[in-house]
Amino acid sequence: MKIIHKNKRIKFLSKNNNVNIQKTNIITNNATKIRTTLPPDIILSDDKLILKEGDEIKFFISLSSFIGDKIIVNINLNNDYCTLDKTELIFTEDNYSIPQQVILTGIHDENINIIRTSIITVNSDDCSNSCSISVTLVDIDNRE
Numbered sequence: 001m002k003i004i005h006k007n008k009r010i011k012f013l014s015k016n017n018n019v020n021i022q023k024t025n026i027i028t029n030n031a032t033k034i035r036t037t038l039p040p041d042i043i044l045s046d047d048k049l050i051l052k053e054g055d056e057i058k059f060f061i062s063l064s065s066f067i068g069d070k071i072i073v074n075i076n077l078n079n080d081y082c083t084l085d086k087t088e089l090i091f092t093e094d095n096y097s098i099p100q101q102v103i104l105t106g107i108h109d110e111n112i113n114i115i116r117t118s119i120i121t122v123n124s125d126d127c128s129n130s131c132s133i134s135v136t137l138v139d140i141d142n143r144e
Helices: none
Strands: 002-006 009-013 018-025 032-036 042-044 048-052 056-063 071-077 082-084 088-091 100-106 116-123 131-138
Touching: 042 116, 042 131, 048 056, 048 100, 056 071, 056 088, 071 082, 088 100, 100 131
Parallel strands: 048 131
Antiparallel strands: 002 009, 009 018, 018 032, 042 056, 056 100, 071 088, 071 116, 082 100, 116 131
């Protein structure tokens, strides 16, 4: 791979394809952000979570890069064993690389010694991937 740098534009040349990346500077913390013509990847803090009934656990979502005005990321559960404090996140050029917090709460039921599994799916029409998190909900009710 060959890298050519001219006038704040970086061009990556490879055998199969060309990717143009434009660098932009952020004034707030002097960091450098990358704006690309390719869709960003969704980045999750976890791919597996273990949660007791009635407890909360946090996970985080960010993006690898940014393109466009805003990117809406959808967060869905496949069942009602847990709840999410939000079902979508909005990423902008200012916050795409900052992990955004989502809180998952395990629902308590009266069933004894049942371990349940949920799947959280995270996706966006503007991203190149979709991700999932496997959640194991541990029962807190004991047999007497």
